[in-house]
Amino acid sequence: xxxxxxxxxxxxxxxxxxxxxxxxxxxxxxxxxxxxxxxxxxxxxxxxxxxxxxxxxxxxxxxxxxxxxxxxxxxxxxxxxxxxxxxxxxxxxxxxxxxxxxxxxxxxxxxxxxxxxxxxxxxxxxxxxxxxxxxxxxxxxxxxxxxxxxxxxxxxxxxxxxxxxxxxxxxxxxxxxxxxxxxxxxxxxxxxxx
Amino acid sequence: xxxxxxxxxxxxxxxxxxxxxxxxxxxxxxxxxxxxxxxxxxxxxxxxxxxxxxxxxxxxxxxxxxxxxxxxxxxxxxxxxxxxxxxxxxxxxxxxxxxxxxxxxxxxxxxxxxxxxxxxxxxxxxxxxxxxxxxxxxxxxxxxxxxxxxxxxxxxxxxxxxxxxxxxxxxxxxxxxxxxxxxxxxxxxxxxxx
Numbered sequence: 383x384x385x386x387x388x389x390x391x392x393x394x395x396x397x398x399x400x401x402x403x404x405x406x407x408x409x410x411x412x413x414x415x416x417x418x419x420x421x422x423x424x425x426x427x428x429x430x431x432x433x434x435x436x437x438x439x440x441x442x443x444x445x446x447x448x449x450x451x452x453x454x455x456x457x458x459x460x461x462x463x464x465x466x467x468x469x470x471x472x473x474x475x476x477x478x479x480x481x482x483x484x485x486x487x488x489x490x491x492x493x494x495x496x497x498x499x500x501x502x503x504x505x506x507x508x509x510x511x512x513x514x515x516x517x518x519x520x521x522x523x524x525x526x527x528x529x530x531x532x533x534x535x536x537x538x539x540x541x542x543x544x545x546x547x548x549x550x551x552x553x554x555x556x557x558x559x560x561x562x563x564x565x566x567x568x569x570x571x572x573x574x575x576x
Numbered sequence: 577x578x579x580x581x582x583x584x585x586x587x588x589x590x591x592x593x594x595x596x597x598x599x600x601x602x603x604x605x606x607x608x609x610x611x612x613x614x615x616x617x618x619x620x621x622x623x624x625x626x627x628x629x630x631x632x633x634x635x636x637x638x639x640x641x642x643x644x645x646x647x648x649x650x651x652x653x654x655x656x657x658x659x660x661x662x663x664x665x666x667x668x669x670x671x672x673x674x675x676x677x678x679x680x681x682x683x684x685x686x687x688x689x690x691x692x693x694x695x696x697x698x699x700x701x702x703x704x705x706x707x708x709x710x711x712x713x714x715x716x717x718x719x720x721x722x723x724x725x726x727x728x729x730x731x732x733x734x735x736x737x738x739x740x741x742x743x744x745x746x747x748x749x750x751x752x753x754x755x756x757x758x759x760x761x762x763x764x765x766x767x768x769x770x
Contacts, residue, residue, distance in 0.1 A: 413692040414640075414655040416647040442637035446608075447655065450641035451648070453610040461608040461641065498607040 385425050385560040388538065389575050391418060396573060398566045402541070403485075404573070410538060411444035411510050416451055422560055423452030426506070426536040429558045433533045435459055435506045439499065439521055441492065442466055448538060449508040456506070462498045464524060466490050477527040481520035484513070492520045494528075501529035512537040512559060515546025522555070539563065542576045579619050579754040582732065583769050585612060590767060592760045596735070597679075598767070604732060605638035605704050610645055616754055617646030620700070620730040623752045627727045629653055629700045633693065633715055635686065636660055642732060643702040650700070656692045658718060660684050671721040675714035678707070686714045688722075695723035706731040706753060709740025716749070733757060736770045 397405040409415040435456050440449040441464045449461045467490065475496035482489050499505070507521050518535060525532050532555060540547045540559030547557050562576035591599040603609040629650050634643040635658045643655045661684065669690035676683050693699070701715050712729060719726050726749060734741045734753030741751050756770035 407689060408691070412656065412659065412689055414644055414647075414657070415652075416644050416655060417652040419644060420648065443640060443657065443659070446637060446640040447644035447657070450608055450610050450613060450645050453608075454614065454645070458609075458611040458614075461610060462606065463608070463637065463641070465606070465637075495601060495606055497602070 384562055384575070385422065387418065387421055388561045391415075392539065392561055392563075393573060398568045398571050398573060400568045402544075402566065403568075404539070404541070404563065404566060406510075406539065410448075414447045416447070419448050419451035420454075422448065422538060423455040425560060426452055426508070426558065427455035430456075430506060430534045430536070430556075433506070434504050435533055437462060437499070437503045437530070438506050438508055439464065439494075439525065440508045441517055441521060444510040445508055448510060452508060452536070460498070462494060464492045464494045464521060466492055477524045479520050479523040479527075482516050484516070492524065494524050496528065499524060499528035499530050503528070503530035504533040505530050506533055507535045508537075509535075510538045512540040512547050512550075512557070513544040515550055518546070518550060534558065536560075541566075578756055578769070579616065581612065581615055582755045585609075586733065586755055586757075587767060592762045592765050592767060594762045596738075596760065597762075598733070598735070598757065598760060600704075600733065604642075608641045610641070613642050613645035614648075616642065616732060617649040619754060620646055620702070620752060621649035624650075624700060624728045624730070624750075627700070628698050629727055631656060631693070631697045631724070632700050632702055633658065633688075633719065634702045635711055635715060638704045639702055642704060646702060646730070654692070656688060658686045658688045658715060660686060671718045673714050673717040673721075676710050678710070686718065688718050690722065693718060693722035693724050697722070697724035698727040699724050700728050700730055701726060702730045704732045706734040706741050706744075706751070707738040709744055712740070712744060728752065730754075734770075735760075 535557045537559040564576040565574040731753040758770040759768040
């Protein structure tokens, strides 16, 4: 179920760069259009109605703003953002895993305080991008460690041709991406939606 | 002008740790209470009404959720979050400076895309904490490079005893902190508000 407003915005303000990179920093992950985020939240709330979401989980940094604005459409459930590196401010019991970033070409640790993800939680995972799915695998693993159930995955932009979304769907996860990109051409700047 | 709801929440769920550390990760900067963020946004909107804010500037990661929820009370102005490290996804002209983190005991680069901060912008800077003021100095410097005006600074928690807030006020900045902490005791766990 795609969201025309988001696709139109990507077509207008997204920039395709070499290396299969789509820059959406004008409205999604550097400058943030909070009205757009609000509409995205409303759409996820419609799609996941009946899922009785108790918590939204995302990962710093780009997912946080989207998740916090969206949460208001889920009755104001708490948002938890996984942290990407050990901080001296994060102590107590933790769930931890490792995510490989193709963008940065390195592995990094991802941590969430154990108090904030619990058995019985029905978690909606939200993130800005889904490409190969590595970041989501990490967040799913944190939920597994906590005994929390992944009730759904809400994505702003899925790069369908990279296959991560379909691999997650094959494993039984419900993934709802608001814009689905089938192909991009960095020479013409063209973006084809699925 | 303090906000009783936030102070009460700090008194209830904040934890004082050795080294003058106040942990508020249960509601502010790891798990996020978005209803509280919404009330904070309403309070800043009241305090800065008449300032004709055109943009909210914050810094990853903890400021993002607060700023994005608050922005809806400022007519949905764009939120820009400064990034803490050079990313291959951030190209084009940039404003950059360096911030010293006492928490992490190191300097780190802070960058904002030049397109997103402009001459004529009236910027409200929002962040979760104000202690010595180093992070804010960096954000103010980015505004200076852009020729944008800092119309105000909205802070969730000011640690008054560390002096950063008063140094900024002496320089003429309007700093509105919603909770002001005068002293903390990590042995008794006591938090005294200013």
